[in-house]
Amino acid sequence: MAGDVLVQPARKERLSLRIxxxxxxxxxxxxxxxxxxxxxxxxxxxxxDVSRTSLREALRGLEIAGIVESRHGGGxxxxxxxxxxxxSPLAMMFEASHDNLSDLWEVRRIVEPALAERAxxxxxxxxxxxxxxxxxxxxxxxxxxxxxxxxxxxxxxxHAGVARLTGNVAMEQxxxxxxxxxxxxxxxxxxxxxxxxxxxxxxxxAVYEAIRRREPQAARQAMVDHLQExxxxxxxxxxxxxxxxx
Amino acid sequence: MAGDVLVQPARKERLSLRIxxxxxxxxxxxxxxxxxxxxxxxxxxxxxDVSRTSLREALRGLEIAGIVESRHGGGxxxxxxxxxxxxSPLAMMFEASHDNLSDLWEVRRIVEPALAERAxxxxxxxxxxxxxxxxxxxxxxxxxxxxxxxxxxxxxxxHAGVARLTGNVAMEQxxxxxxxxxxxxxxxxxxxxxxxxxxxxxxxxAVYEAIRRREPQAARQAMVDHLQExxxxxxxxxxxxxxxxx
DNA sequence: TACCTGAATTGGTCTGACCAATGCTGCACG
DNA sequence: CGTGCAGCATTGGTCAGACCAATTCAGGTA
Numbered sequence: 001m002a003g004d005v006l007v008q009p010a011r012k013e014r015l016s017l018r019i020x021x022x023x024x025x026x027x028x029x030x031x032x033x034x035x036x037x038x039x040x041x042x043x044x045x046x047x048x049d050v051s052r053t054s055l056r057e058a059l060r061g062l063e064i065a066g067i068v069e070s071r072h073g074g075g076x077x078x079x080x081x082x083x084x085x086x087x088s089p090l091a092m093m094f095e096a097s098h099d100n101l102s103d104l105w106e107v108r109r110i111v112e113p114a115l116a117e118r119a120x121x122x123x124x125x126x127x128x129x130x131x132x133x134x135x136x137x138x139x140x141x142x143x144x145x146x147x148x149x150x151x152x153x154x155x156x157x158x159h160a161g162v163a164r165l166t167g168n169v170a171m172e173q174x175x176x177x178x179x180x181x182x183x184x185x186x187x188x189x190x191x192x193x194x195x196x197x198x199x200x201x202x203x204x205x206a207v208y209e210a211i212r213r214r215e216p217q218a219a220r221q222a223m224v225d226h227l228q229e230x231x232x233x234x235x236x237x238x239x240x241x242x243x244x245x246x
Numbered sequence: 247m248a249g250d251v252l253v254q255p256a257r258k259e260r261l262s263l264r265i266x267x268x269x270x271x272x273x274x275x276x277x278x279x280x281x282x283x284x285x286x287x288x289x290x291x292x293x294x295d296v297s298r299t300s301l302r303e304a305l306r307g308l309e310i311a312g313i314v315e316s317r318h319g320g321g322x323x324x325x326x327x328x329x330x331x332x333x334s335p336l337a338m339m340f341e342a343s344h345d346n347l348s349d350l351w352e353v354r355r356i357v358e359p360a361l362a363e364r365a366x367x368x369x370x371x372x373x374x375x376x377x378x379x380x381x382x383x384x385x386x387x388x389x390x391x392x393x394x395x396x397x398x399x400x401x402x403x404x405h406a407g408v409a410r411l412t413g414n415v416a417m418e419q420x421x422x423x424x425x426x427x428x429x430x431x432x433x434x435x436x437x438x439x440x441x442x443x444x445x446x447x448x449x450x451x452a453v454y455e456a457i458r459r460r461e462p463q464a465a466r467q468a469m470v471d472h473l474q475e476x477x478x479x480x481x482x483x484x485x486x487x488x489x490x491x492x
Numbered sequence: 493t494a495c496c497t498g499a500a501t502t503g504g505t506c507t508g509a510c511c512a513a514t515g516c517t518g519c520a521c522g
Numbered sequence: 523c524g525t526g527c528a529g530c531a532t533t534g535g536t537c538a539g540a541c542c543a544a545t546t547c548a549g550g551t552a
Contacts, residue, residue: 015505016306024341040533051506053490060262060303061310065338072534073514089263092452093270093311103416110417114356170349171356173339174420198529263534286502297537302504318503319545493551501546505550511536 019050019058021057024067027078030072038068038076064089090177091135101185107178109227112159115175115206116223119165119218127165128212134161138201151197152183158204162223163212186234262303265296273324284322286313294300310334312395340427347431353424355473356432361421362453362469366462367414374458375454380407395485397443398429404450408469411457442479449475 026032038044041059059076062068070076077155123131138154156179163172203226210219272278285288287305291298306321308314308407314335316322340346384400402425409418449472456465 001336014503020338021341027470028341028343042533053507054505055304057303057505059534061306062338064307064310065334071514072512073532074513075533089266089307090311092263093266093308093313099418102442103414106414107416110357110360118352124380149307168349168352169343170346170353174353178416220531262536263519288502298537299538305503311535316503317545318543319501321545496551497549499546499548501533502544506539506541507539509537510535511534513532515530515532517528517530519528520526522523 013052015054016057016061017053019048020061022048023058023062027067034079034080035079036078039076040075040150045100064093066090087144101182104178104182104185105231106177108182109224109231111175111178112227113173113223114219115163115166115168115171117216117223118168119212120202120214120219122167123165123211131158131161131165131208131211134158135204137164138204151200155200156180162207162211194201199229247465252411253274261296261300262307265294265301265304266307266311268294269304270313270391273313278324280324280326286321288388310338317387334423337359337423337427343394350424350428351477354428355470355477357417357421357424358473359409359466359469361409361412361417362457362465363462364414364458366457368413369411370456375403377407377411377454377457380404381447383449384450397446401446402426408453408457445475470492 023032023038033040039047041052041055045055048055059068059070062072063202067079068076069079138158141154142152156176159179160172160176163175166172203222206222207219207226210222212218217234269278269284274375278284283314285293289299291301294301297473305314305316310315313325315325337469340350380403384404387397387400402422405417405425406422409421449468452467452468455471456462456468
């Protein structure tokens, strides 16, 4: 019987969890490729020998995790790049408080320099070119005034891109989630951002250049400087806001 | 009618998502405190004017996000500290991607030394004493032969403990999840572990001593050495297993 | 008082039904 | 022949009600 696959994990765990893990495994093993459409719920439920109810609970979980995506009337698809972006259900549920914010920022300070360093060591030519094109694409909107928080989007995209160049999926996901939560918890004042944005873009360029020239230490240092700068921005802005409140 | 609260977000989103966001909001607003028990599913479904099916899909999502926790026959509770469990989005993502072990290990190599360093700076006396007691408790079982994989449990406990001393909840969660996944992916041969365990325990002691004496660099170095040693163990063992297979 | 039993509570799973969005097929018309 | 639209098939979304299984707790018994 097809459903026997699900018996492996301890009989104790919820069925929906076992189903979700099973589907994850099939994705990993290549039975379902990224971009593929999964079988219809009714059919998949029969294949796995579970009710549609339980299957759907599993799919909702996978959707929250950013692994699949369901479209009403269209079907359920495996995401190409499982993204824990701001619009992901997970991010929508999680509200970063100020306590968490400094914690999350510390995770960035620890992980991101190491990511930049490793990217400079391991990135292949294709990846470097890809990152370069990304920066070129960011250039105009980044420097122009009044494009509001698109800068935040670009910032996240760049940092996620550096993470991707390391080839380490685990780190990429961790840092993407952390950055999403940080950006969610802190929304900069769009008006004040002109010079800051230029500076941030310059630092991004510096990181990229170091990666392109295969200089791990320089890449690490550029990232450290970037984070340091941004941290100071955030601190001063928070202080200003406190003054306004008083 | 109670269910009208749910109409606010665009009528487009799935009902289960709207429910999940609504519950999140009530948690943030204090209607449900961390540790509280939520109303029974049947009752909550009536309150929100939705079917139990949809409510359950929402609760599964919240559980995956680490916000609530359901116990069969017990009830559903708001988590005190939203935890990244094995059913967390990140865990599922790793499950869905190939070859996680080396990636996960690299996360440890990056994060754990930094954790040890910060623990040596920030830990309070209570925390240090707590870690010391933990090691004392580990001592006998760790060094005795034949206690099987309890060593793995102790190992996870110690590393989680160091993370806790930093006071950074986010990092604690991340490293706890990573270590769980690593240990799940790699089960050492219990028979060969005698000397190795003694060595690991000695390194744990070294890390602890450095933290106790407030020597950040020493703590970092001890952790680096520890991870390096364990990594070598794992590599040689994997190679041996390959030989057996041939 | 301590322990055990059983009923009430509560989450877990299943079935089958119907609604709603999407996509496709084939026919009619230009 | 090509184009556009109507209608049907497909597929996800929601619902109601039933029954199973783990936990909890009150009440009774030793």
